[in-house]
Each structure stands twice: as C-alpha cells, then as structure tokens.
Amino acid sequence: MPISASQRRSLAQAPRCQTCSLSSLCLPLALQIEDISQFDAIIRRRAPLKKGEALFHQGERFSSVFAVRSGSLKQVTSEGNGEDQLTNFYLPSELVGLDGIDDECYPGSVVALETTTVCEIPFKHLDALSEQLPELRGQLYRSMSKELRDDRRMMRLLSRKTADQRLATFLTTLSDRFRRRGYSPYSFRLSMARADIGNYLGLAVETVSRILSRLQSQQVVAVSGREVNILDMPRLITLADEETPT
Amino acid sequence: MPISASQRRSLAQAPRCQTCSLSSLCLPLALQIEDISQFDAIIRRRAPLKKGEALFHQGERFSSVFAVRSGSLKQVTSEGNGEDQLTNFYLPSELVGLDGIDDECYPGSVVALETTTVCEIPFKHLDALSEQLPELRGQLYRSMSKELRDDRRMMRLLSRKTADQRLATFLTTLSDRFRRRGYSPYSFRLSMARADIGNYLGLAVETVSRILSRLQSQQVVAVSGREVNILDMPRLITLADEETPT
C-alpha cells in the first residue's frame, strides 16, 4: 500500500507519527498501526517556532489543536484590565488549544519558551476521525479530562499552599514530567524565566528567587541560573505536599 | 412513532429530556428531536439527593457523568494530607464528573448542597452514542472545553485577585449563571455556606464575612443570611475585574 505523497514528505524529512519518539505519550497512543497512518494524514507539520514567537494569539479563531513535538510553550491569558495570567506550560507530547473548542476562539496566547516544533491537528478533521476511531476519541476525552484534573490540582496549589510548597510542587511536577519523557528527573533545564514561574504560581519574582535560594542553602536542590539539580528528592516531595505546621 | 416504554415511564412521571426545561442548556442542546430520544434512552434517573448526601465519593470508580436537573452540588478534593479544596459548584444543566474520565476514578467527592436531582449518563453509552451523533460529540467536547476555560479564569482569580475582587467575581458569576437559567440575576439564595465560599475562593471564612458586610455597608449588595440582593450591579462588576489601584 503505497502512500507516495506521505512517503515523499517523509523522505523530504517531514516527520511522521509512526517514527515519532513521542507516539507512546501523544494522542495516537492507543491506535493501531494502520489507524496511525490515518491520523498521521490529517496532521500538518509546522515550521519551528523561535523563542518568544506565538503559536497563536488570544482571541484568534480556533481551528486546530497542537501537539508539542519538541521544545516548550507557555499559555498566557490577558483578560482585559491588568496583569496577564500564565495558565500553563506545555512540554513535548502535550496537547495545546483544547480550551478553545467551546467558543471557537483561543482564550489565551501560546508562546514558545525556546525553539519549539509542534504538529498542527485541524480540529474539524480530528473530530471527524474521532468518529471512526473510538480509541482516538477516547484518548481525546482522556486528554481533556486529565487537563481538568491538573487544573484542579493547580487551584488547590493556588488557594491552599504556601510559597515554599508551591515551588516544591512545581519542581517535583516538572521533574515527573521529564521522567515520563525519558529525561533525567534529577537534572534539567528550566525553559522559563523566573517571572514566568512566579506568574504561574501566583508569586512575586522576588519570592521565587528567595525560595530557590533557600532550597539551595538547605541542600534540597542546586540551582544555577536555569539549570536545576534535585539533590534530595524525598525532602522536596515532602515539602511539596506536607508542611502546614500548626 | 410510538415509543411506548419511554412514554409509559413518562406517564409514571419519570421525566424525559424532551420535556425538560433545561434542554436548551444541557447536553442534548444541539440535537434534533429524533436524536434526543436516543439520548434520553441512555439516561438513568436517580432518586433525589438530600442536602449533604454525596453523589459519589473521591476515588470511586468512574462510570457515569451526571447532569444536574435541580438543586446544586459542590466538588471537594482531599489530596492526602491537610485541607480539602472545594473546586467547583454545579448548578442545573451543568455536567458533573468529566474530570474522572482519564484515570477512571472520580478525583473528588461531589456533595449536594440542598435537595438535588441529577440525570445519570453512563459514560460508556454516552461515548458510543457520541460516535453516531456528531452534534452530541461536539457538545461534549464543548462542555469540557468550557470547563477548562472556566478553570483558567479561576486560576487567575486565585493567583491575582484581591479578596474583594474574588467575592465580587463570585457574586457576578453566580448572578450570570442564574440569569442564563431564567432566574433573577439580582436576587437569589446562596445554597452554600460561608465556609464553602471561603474554601472555593481561597479565603478564610472570616474574610468572606467581613467583605460581605463591607459590600453591604457600601450599598452594593444586601445580604441577609443566604439571601443575596444585588443593588448596584455595575459597581459590582467594576469591583470584580478592575481595581488594582497600584
């Protein structure tokens, strides 16, 4: 079964889901080989985004969701008046844009934190394909459901946790996401600025900086610029959800 | 076209989507008459929940989502250690349980705030039906997407807004939800305790109480126990998202 167009694209170095190292984490996760190529066919590759470039802007018409292939992004919502709110960081294999389905506009801008490549998945096609492929549909429901769950965890963090717990949670969560992707959970590079971390966690930059310094002086982590080494993971995990003395 | 079983149920006072006053807000929103009866067929009615009763408990196996028919509920997540976090209030026509799809467990308990009736929609059937009815599928995607968007608004509230702004936002949002459901946006009854409001908004009960008193003394609202009258809606809306005096 020759799929010449697709093959030519592949030879011309357009990557395909079948050969993507993320396929075990990404949307096609549950698909059979023969279904993956159907899925692959609706995907549009994109030129890599440079650091600071937007994948899309808040208010733009919703048309596609995107799977992160490499790099990382942040989602920022501006809501009229004052400050922006950074609502999410996206790592490879994660799905961007699901919150735009409802009112057909992206509710926030998504911006690359470093050189980043994404796969564009036109939602119309994704929806149509999800009619034929129950596994794909299930995976899509699951992705959205997981994001809902993560959001609720974030609400808990924002409304109940101290600044120290927030930072500890942020680091353990990132660490875990790296581990799942096959990277070291102990040593990694932050692709976001301190200001982004603060904005995301509901803290002032200065607080983020102070707490990282403190964690460092307590030998829990070693931080140098954006390089992070977790020295005492159990302690960090303890800090993340226990505490609250009294 | 006689659907005798269903009709008999209807006569025996089991309600049906076709006659439900919420149908224009609820899941079947986009369906044709003939499709609604298919949808109606998979729904299980439930005995009303009394105040304080749980629809389901955190950790229970996920099997169904629920549409609120009357009354209201709160979702509470316990996360191991200390405090609970109240992550959502649900009003009639809203869908409960969508965050349980992913890992097949409900990630929080959902408890009735007053006498409440719900329609149970077994997810297996809903998924299967969503294969045949693109409109239903779309509506489901939209519901989840909307919940994601609302969550992000909540994150913004929790991480950037002052206590006064939070209360004002809470009241305007509730007001709007009542309006959409055909109730007065100016005068309504809170079904939740102050403690619930505080927990939801990330504030101490005392703060909620103090701010309600202050809003009252400023003639923005009149509060008496759980009865709320919004006296100055424009002012309340202003309080909700502007402010931040520098």
Next chain:
DNA sequence: CCGCTTTATTGACCCAGCTCAATCCGGCCT
C-alpha cells in the same frame, strides 16, 4: 571583548488577609 539590556538576587519595610477569640444568630429538637 565590551557596553547595554534584560533577568535574577538580596535587603528593608509594609499591609492584606490569616489566626485566635469572643459573641451572636437562627434553626431545630424535645
């Protein structure tokens, strides 16, 4: 390699909202 700009760290001070504690109120049961 050198300024220049952006980002990060550290210190000093202050205040919004928390905690603790004392009522107060309303519903409900006997």
Next chain:
DNA sequence: AGGCCGGATTGAGCTGGGTCAATAAAGCGG
C-alpha cells in the same frame, strides 16, 4: 418555649509574602 449547636459576624493582633529599591549577573549584538 426554651435550650442547644453549628454557622456567621466582629474584633485584635501577627505574619507571609508583596512592593520598592539597589545590585549583580547573564545574554547578546556589534
């Protein structure tokens, strides 16, 4: 009716983390 109990209000202080300000260090373009 009266008493009781849980929820709500109000007051008094305390403090975590914000703000403002001053460096320091890291990119980065030339």
